[in-house]
Amino acid sequence: MAHIKRLHFQHFRNAEQLRCELGTGLNLFIGDNAAGKTSVLEALWFLATGRSFRNAQIGQLIQHSHPQTTLFIELHSQRQPLNPLRIGVQRQAQHNLMRLNGENVRAHSEIAQHLPLQLLTPESHRLLEEGPNARRQFMDWGCFYQFADFIQLWRQQKRLLKQRNQALKQRLPAQQIQLWDAPLVESAIQIDQMRRHYLEGLTPLLQDYCQTLMPELSESVVCHYRAGWPKGNDDLLGLFKDNLGRDLALGHTQYGAHRADIRFRFGGQEAMQKLSRGQQKLFVCALLLAQAKLHQNLTEEPAIMLIDDLPAELDATHRHTLLKLLAELNIQHIVTSTALNLIPLIHPSSIKAWKIEQGVLQALNLEKSTSPEI
Ligand SMILES: Nc1ncnc2c1ncn2[C@@H]1O[C@H](COP(=O)(O)OP(=O)(O)OP(=O)(O)O)[C@@H](O)[C@H]1O
Ligand SMILES: [Mg+2]
The missing domain is CATH 3.40.50.300 (P-loop containing nucleotide triphosphate hydrolases)
Structure with a gap:
């Protein structure tokens, strides 16, 4: 090991x-x-x-x-x-x-x-409490170890997004801003597929660990993945085009893999509302244990x-x-x-x-x- x-x-x-x-x-x-x-x-x-x-x-x-x-x-x-x-x-x-x-x-x-390395600190319950950043990092940790090309795609999308946002801030002509759209969409879609795939593998393990750590809960946890653009809309390129005016007004790109998130629900209720503070900590333990278990199943090398x-x-x-x-x-x-x-x-x-x-x-x-x- x-x-x-x-x-x-x-x-x-x-x-x-x-x-x-x-x-x-x-x-x-x-x-x-x-x-x-x-x-x-x-x-x-x-x-x-x-x-x-x-x-x-x-x-x-x-x-x-x-x-x-x-x-x-x-x-x-x-x-x-x-x-x-x-x-x-x-x-x-x-x-x-x-x-x-x-x-x-x-x-x-x-x-x-x-x-x-996986990390559990007294601040870890922030994973549920705070914005989507920590939850994206959690998913991306798994994708990084599961998919060899994830890091490359992630870096590429970060660079492209930065360039598009700079072009928006400088209010460059639409044609110049839209130069970044197709490659950005392409990397966003690949990242999205990896994240979906990762969460699919993780969910049953998470449900098992939640059951072991919190047998008092009658409902099973459901992970609701959010891609970073409106549900059911597969035309991300079209969304970029239709929302250019708003992106220009905001000075940044509204939709994309950089806005992805996961919501955890128990019987339709958000984990944050449903769980006590202690249970929130246990839920984060369950997330890390599930992640460690999946890592071990996939790579045959345990996490630390x-x-x-x-x-x-x-x-x-x-x-x-x-x-x-x-x-x-x-x-x-x-x-x-x-x-x-x-x-x-x-x-x-x-x-x-x-x-x-x-x-x-x-x-x-x-x-x-x-x-x-x-
Ligand atoms: N750059 C530094 N150089 C020297 N000492 C430092 C430096 N940075 C932090 N310290 C000191 O290191 C000590 C160790 O802090 P640390 O947070 O690791 O302690 P801890 O055992 O986790 O404490 P706690 O139980 O309060 O969480 C502190 O006293 C801090 O003032
Ligand atoms: Mg300490």
Whole structure:
């Protein structure tokens, strides 16, 4: 299975040097507030995506008074058990160096391809609450790993959209604006097909996980996909043409794959209205578990789940259920918590745990701490 084995971070946030060897299942980082727990997950996320999930500027990630941060992991995979992948990123304020097995790479997507990270944080319920951006990112995560040409199409549509929007803002003649329409429509339609296909595969798994995590709900979840243009209208090119006046007035393109969304409904009721706050968090867990399961079915390489502050997310019963489901999925999960006794230790002998204090790790021996005192 794909899992991070060794990690070594240097000058990241409050950690001078952070080194450890992770296990293939549950990995726990326990520490008080401001110890550096979220930073460990943030460093991994940054390694895979080139971004922070805390909306931080890159400069804030580099330890104060140091010119750069260096992050390194060794990734073991089922496909190449004897050849672990060495992934390194060195980041200065303006300069970024990324390496895969000692070779320079240009795009973070080349690293992400090997490092399918999923993230659950205390803010994850925003996936339901906020605008469509996070839900599109969720779908596109799946499409990125399922369809080899998705990233190419996605980049192309982003570039074309930017050019068309610039032409609209500059109020160029209609003919010039419409030069972008046909290629933009073509990439939008392909992206749309991939997203539909992805959600079709995901929905039954999501329904199963919702049932396991929230058996109290009598209705099954239904995913309503929205393409980004009016339902039933297949002539996107015609829509572009008919709406040029409005696009010019707004200064941007109204319809297209960049406006896609998913609505989740239970018995016709929006998830946001139907579910309690805790259930919304459980629903996001179900989404991630379904995504991880589908990823595993399609690629035979498991995803890696990062969970920040698990106790803030779920009550004791659901913490237990989630960790059990992750153990059944057999994927590596890296979990933070302020206290060890808030984490159900289902298979203590297979768990690896550390105490973190001011960015410094100390390995914990769980078997010892759970055995009775004599
Ligand atoms: N660039 C930096 N250089 C040095 N220290 C930093 C830098 N950025 C953040 N810190 C410090 O790193 C510490 C770790 O923060 P982090 O958010 O990882 O802690 P945490 O263990 O997740 O805490 P909490 O339980 O409150 O969520 C904080 O004290 C913060 O002030
Ligand atoms: Mg934190």
